[in-house]
Amino acid sequence: MLQAFNFRIILEYMxxxxxxxxxxxxxxxxxxxxxxLIGTAACAMRIGHYRPLARIAVIYIESxxxxxxxxxxxxxxxxxxxxxxxxxxEMTGILVLTLNSGAYMxxxxxxxxxxxxxxxxxxxxxxGLNYFQRMRYIILPPALGATLPxxxxxxxxxxxxxxxLSLISIMELTRAGQILTSERFMPVExxxxxxxxxxxxYYILKSLTSWSQKRLIFREIH
Amino acid sequence: MGxxxxxxxxxxxxxxxxxxxxxxxxxxxxIKDMITFKNVNKWFGKHHVLKEINLNVExxxxxxxxxxxxxxxxxxxxxxxxxxxxQSGEIIIDGIKxxxxxxxxxxxxxxxxxxxxxxxxxxxxxxxxxxxxxxIKVRKLKKEVARKLGQEILDxxxxxxxxxxxxxxxxxxxxxxxxxxxxxxxxxxxxxFDEPTSSLDPEMINEVLDVIRNLANEGMxxxxxxxxxxxxxxxxxxxxxxxxxxxxEIAPPEKFFKNPKNERTRLFLSKILAR
Amino acid sequence: MWxxxxxxxxxxxxxxLKGLGITAAVSILSLVGGTIIGFxxxxxxxxxxxxxxxxxxxxxxxxRGTPFLVQLFIVFFIFPDVGIHLDALPAxxxxxTNLSACFICEIxxxxxxxxxxxxxxxxxxxxxxxxxxxxxxVMPQAMPTILPPLxxxxxxxxxxxxxxxxxxxxxITRVGWLTVQRIPEGLMVFGLVGILYFIICYPxxxxxxxxxxxxxxxxxxx
Numbered sequence: 001m002l003q004a005f006n007f008r009i010i011l012e013y014m015x016x017x018x019x020x021x022x023x024x025x026x027x028x029x030x031x032x033x034x035x036x037l038i039g040t041a042a043c044a045m046r047i048g049h050y051r052p053l054a055r056i057a058v059i060y061i062e063s064x065x066x067x068x069x070x071x072x073x074x075x076x077x078x079x080x081x082x083x084x085x086x087x088x089x090e091m092t093g094i095l096v097l098t099l100n101s102g103a104y105m106x107x108x109x110x111x112x113x114x115x116x117x118x119x120x121x122x123x124x125x126x127x128g129l130n131y132f133q134r135m136r137y138i139i140l141p142p143a144l145g146a147t148l149p150x151x152x153x154x155x156x157x158x159x160x161x162x163x164x165l166s167l168i169s170i171m172e173l174t175r176a177g178q179i180l181t182s183e184r185f186m187p188v189e190x191x192x193x194x195x196x197x198x199x200x201x202y203y204i205l206k207s208l209t210s211w212s213q214k215r216l217i218f219r220e221i222h
Numbered sequence: 223m224g225x226x227x228x229x230x231x232x233x234x235x236x237x238x239x240x241x242x243x244x245x246x247x248x249x250x251x252x253i254k255d256m257i258t259f260k261n262v263n264k265w266f267g268k269h270h271v272l273k274e275i276n277l278n279v280e281x282x283x284x285x286x287x288x289x290x291x292x293x294x295x296x297x298x299x300x301x302x303x304x305x306x307x308x309q310s311g312e313i314i315i316d317g318i319k320x321x322x323x324x325x326x327x328x329x330x331x332x333x334x335x336x337x338x339x340x341x342x343x344x345x346x347x348x349x350x351x352x353x354x355x356x357x358i359k360v361r362k363l364k365k366e367v368a369r370k371l372g373q374e375i376l377d378x379x380x381x382x383x384x385x386x387x388x389x390x391x392x393x394x395x396x397x398x399x400x401x402x403x404x405x406x407x408x409x410x411x412x413x414x415f416d417e418p419t420s421s422l423d424p425e426m427i428n429e430v431l432d433v434i435r436n437l438a439n440e441g442m443x444x445x446x447x448x449x450x451x452x453x454x455x456x457x458x459x460x461x462x463x464x465x466x467x468x469x470x471e472i473a474p475p476e477k478f479f480k481n482p483k484n485e486r487t488r489l490f491l492s493k494i495l496a497r
Numbered sequence: 498m499w500x501x502x503x504x505x506x507x508x509x510x511x512x513x514l515k516g517l518g519i520t521a522a523v524s525i526l527s528l529v530g531g532t533i534i535g536f537x538x539x540x541x542x543x544x545x546x547x548x549x550x551x552x553x554x555x556x557x558x559x560x561r562g563t564p565f566l567v568q569l570f571i572v573f574f575i576f577p578d579v580g581i582h583l584d585a586l587p588a589x590x591x592x593x594t595n596l597s598a599c600f601i602c603e604i605x606x607x608x609x610x611x612x613x614x615x616x617x618x619x620x621x622x623x624x625x626x627x628x629x630x631x632x633x634x635v636m637p638q639a640m641p642t643i644l645p646p647l648x649x650x651x652x653x654x655x656x657x658x659x660x661x662x663x664x665x666x667x668x669i670t671r672v673g674w675l676t677v678q679r680i681p682e683g684l685m686v687f688g689l690v691g692i693l694y695f696i697i698c699y700p701x702x703x704x705x706x707x708x709x710x711x712x713x714x715x716x717x718x719x
Contacts, residue, residue: 066652066698067691068659070670075691078683156561163564167663174567187574195563195571202562305618332624342619346637355633356623401619408623 006189013180013193020176021197027094027172028159034098035158036151039105047110057106064103069161072096077168093165101158108150112143152209159201173197255314256281256412256443257302262311264297264467271297273467275311282441286454286475289464290490295447296339298464299416302445303327303334316411332360335405339417341397343389343404349376350385353404361408368407375403379433395426402433413437415446451495455479463487502682506689509676516672517693523668524655526590531597531654532647538598539605540631553602560599565657568592573664589661597654601647608643609635645709652701656694669693 010017045057064072073096080087087095116139124134166174173194180190257279264272271294279285289295300306301313304320304327313320318330343352353375354368363371376382379399389397398418405413415434419427431453438444438457448454454461455475462472463484471478471487482488542553560568572592576583583591612635620630662671673690677683 062699062702063691063695066702067694068656068670070659070662071673071687071690071694074670074673074677075683075687078677078681079687080683082682082684160562160564163566164660166566174564174570177567177570181570181574187570188578191567191570191575195559195567198564198567199559199562202558206558206562303622305622328621328624328626330624331622334622336619336622338615338619338622340615342613342615344616344619344634344638356620356625359629359633360624360626404619404623 005192006186009180009184009186009189010193013176016179017173017176017193017197020171020173023170024159024162024172024197025201027090027097027165027170028155028162031094031097031101031162032155032158034094035101035105035154038098038102039109042102042106043109043113046106047113061103061106064100065107069096069100070164070167072100073164073168089165089168089170092168093162093170097158097162097165100161101154104154104157105151108147108154109143111150112147113139115146116143148212149209152205152212156202156205156209159205160198163198255279256283256316257445258314259298260312260314262298262301262313263309264294264301264306265309271467272301275469277462277469277472279443279445281443283443283459284438284457285445285460285462286458287445287447287462287464288449288451288454288490288494289470293464294467295464296416299336299414299445299447302412302414303331303336305336328360332356332408333411335402335408335410335413337398337401337405337413337415337418339420341389341394341401341421343397343401345389348386348388349381349392349400349403352389352400353407356404357407372403372407375406376400378406378436379403380429393426394422395429398422398426398430399433402430402437406437411443413442413444415444415448417447417449419448419450449494451479451491463490465490499682502680502685505680506676506682506685509672509680512672512676513669513689513693516667516669517697519666520655520658520668520670521697523586523590523593523661523666524651524658527593527597527658528651528654530590530594531601534594534598535601536605538602540609542602542606543609544627544631557599557602560596561603565592565596565660566663568596569660569664585661585665588664589658589666593654593658593661596657597650600650600653604643604646604650605639608639611642612638641712645705645712648701648705648708652698652705655698655701659694 042057042060045053046061048054073093076096077089077092080092120138121134124138129137162172163174165172166178169175177187177190177194180193181187184190255278257277259275259277262272262275263270275298287295287298297306301308302315302320308321312322315330315334319325320327320330343349344355347355350369350372354363354365354372357363357368357371358365361368373382373385376385379402381396381399381403384392384396384400389400392400402413402418418434419430422430427450431450434444434446435453435457446453446458458475460472461475461478463470463478463482463486465486471482471484473482478487479491482491538553538557542550542557545553569589569592572583573585573588576588616634616638617630620634625633658668659670662668662674665671667675669690673686677686680686
C-alpha cells in the first residue's frame, strides 16, 4: 500500500520526529566526544611503554570489537541494577555508545599514529623534544588529519548504532517509528520517515568525509 | 651494446637494403596496406587530440612516430587497437575496421602486439606466465605448447634464464623485454610500441632497442612512438612527426632528418638532437 | 543467591548453545549469499555502464545510510503491507544478506579500482576478453586489497546478526534476553552471551589482522 502513503500522519507526528531527531543528534554527539576522549586515552595506553596499562587497553579494545553492541547494551542495562547502580536510560545509552565507539576510535587513532614516518619522530627526538612535545607537535597533528575520514566514518556508524537505544525505550528516531507503528499501526510511514532522517545525517557526514579526503590528498601533493 | 647476441646480424642487415621475406610474401598476396587511417578525428571532451589523420603503413614497414609530449602520438597508437574510441573517420587493419560495430575487437587485438611505456607486466605472474597467459586463454594453446613457445621467445629477447622470475625481480630493461616477448608470443601481425624506452635508465635503453631492431629486420610491421632519433634513423622505413594532433610530416629517414619540409619539424629536431 | 543463579544459568546452557547454532546458521547463510551478490555487484560497480553503476551506488548508500534495525523493521513490518509475508528467520536472513552484500560490493569495487589501469589495458591489448581480464589479471591483483576488509566484514556481520533477536529470532542475544527475565543477573547472563560472541569473533578478527600484515609485506608472493 505504498501508493496510499499517508503524508498527513507524518505531518501530525512531525513534532515527535523533530524532537527525536534532535535526540539522536544529541546522543550521538555526546557519545562521539566521549569516544574521542576514551579512544585517545586507550590508544595512548596501548602504544605506551607501561605494560599493564597496555594490556588493559588491549583487553578493552578487543572485547568491545569482538562482541555486538546490542549484547553490550543489554549487559549494562540489565547488569548495572544487579550491581546496585541506578542510571537513567539515556545515561546507560550514552555510556554504552561511548565505550563501544571508544574502542574503534582507539584503533583508528593508532592507525593514524603508525602512519607517521619514523623519521619524523626521530627528527623530533634529535631536536630535543620530549615525549609530550613530540606527540603534540609532530605526531598528533598529521595523525589526526590522516584519520579524519575514518573518524567521520565512525561517526556515521555511531549515529546508526544509536538506533539500538530505542530497544531500551530511549526516545530517538527509531523509537519514533516504533511509536507511530504501535499507536496508529502505520509501519510504512513510521519507518520510512525514520529512515529518511537517518539518510539526511548520513549524506551530510558522507559529503564531509569526501571533503576531508580531498583535502588530505591535496595536502599530500603540496 | 646490449647482450641479446644479435649484434652481428644488426651490422650485416639494414632494413632499407634488404627487403625481408615476410614482407615479400605478404606483398605477393596483393594486400596493399596493413594499417590505414582515414580522416581520423578524436576529442577528449573539448580537447581535439587527433586532427584529420590520414596515414598508411605497408606490411613489413617500420614507422617511427615522434613529436612533442601531448601532441597526440600515444593516442594515435592507442586508437589502433581501440584502447581509445574515435569520434570520426576510421582505422582499417588488414581489411578490418577497428572501430566497426560488428568487429570482434578481442580477436583483432590478438593480432596486434602492444608494448607500453610503463611495461604493465602482471605483478602476480612470473615472466613465462606473463607471456603465455594470452596464448593459452585467447589462442587456446595447450599449456605445454605455449610454454615452449614462450621459452623460445624469451630466449630470443635474451631472457631465457629469467622465465621463472617475477617482474619485481627484473630490471626495467628486462621488464620491457618481457613485455615485448608478451606481445610477440601471440604471433601478431603488427607490433605497436608506445615510448618503450622512455621510462628506462639510459644504460638499459639499448638492450630494448636491439630487440626492436631485430624485429624490424625480421620484417615485422611496426609503429614505434619514440624520441630515440638514432633508432629512427637506422631502423625506420619512414618517420612521422605529429604536433598538436596533426600529422605534420612523414618521410623516409634520410629526407626527414636531412631536410625536413616543415618549419615545426625542423624546430623539434633541432631541440631533440641538441640534447 | 548468586550461586543459585549460576546453577540455573548452567542449567540453561543447552538453550544458549541452541542460540549459538541459530546465530551461526543465520550468519553463514547471509555471509555466503552476501559474498556472492556483493562480488557480483562490486564487479559491475567498478566497470559496468553508468546508469547501472549509479543505481548500485544509490542502493548501497541507502543501506549504508540507515541503521540495520530500521532495515529489519522495514522488511518485517512493511513487506507484509505490499503482500510479501516473511517469517522472522527468512526476514532476518534476507536483510542481513542485503546488508553484507552492500558492504562487500564497496570493498570489491574499491579493490578492483585500486588495480592500475595499465594492467587492464595490457590485458585488453593482448586480446583477453573482459571476463578473462577480470578472472586472470584484475581479480588476482585485487584480492590482497579485498581480503582483509572482507574478513573484517564477516565479523561485523556476525555482530549485526544480534539485532535480529529484536524480531523474535532466538539467537544468542535473544536467549540472553529471555534468560534475564528468569535470572535477574544481567552481568552474568550477558557476560555469557558476550563470551560466546567473543569466541566466534575474536579468532576471525585475528585472522583478518594476520591477512592484512601478510598482504602488506608479501604482496603477490603467497
